[in-house]
Amino acid sequence: MLNEKVEKALNDQINEELFSYYIYLSMGAYFNAESLDGFASWMELQAQEEQEHAMRIFRYVNDRGGRVKLQEIEKPKMEWNSPLDAFENAFDHEQYITGKIHELVDLAEQENDKATLQMLDWFIEEQVEEEATTEAIVDKLDMVGTSGSGLLALDRELGSRQVTDEEE
């Protein structure tokens, strides 16, 4: 059985992951409007990953006899100044989410909740990957600068992202 504090924090994290789904979907719509279809498709896959993150916690709360309480999802931003601006936002967001996961770990430690700690291990690792991936794209966009051909090459590269096991 989950204790109340941990249950509340996990419900809050479900909301954070669903907001992540929303913000990446919104970035996908932005890229689509900019005719950058590869960037748009990358963001749609990222959004799907976030939905799966929310569902991992959702299922875990249920498995532990807790109660999932869905909350209002904040309206995401709709416009960015450039692809670089959007990916800087994504990288900042992932660092924020990493902080949230680490806060959850601290709470689970305080409450001596070993099962939650073990469940969160997956998220700790996942956040390392999420930060590395978004940061690498920020770096590439920095290199591309104002080059249209560079941006189109990156659009092709990002468009080749495949659905991974985790996203299926």
Ligand code: OFO
């Ligand atoms: Fe759920 O990892 Fe990104 O936000």
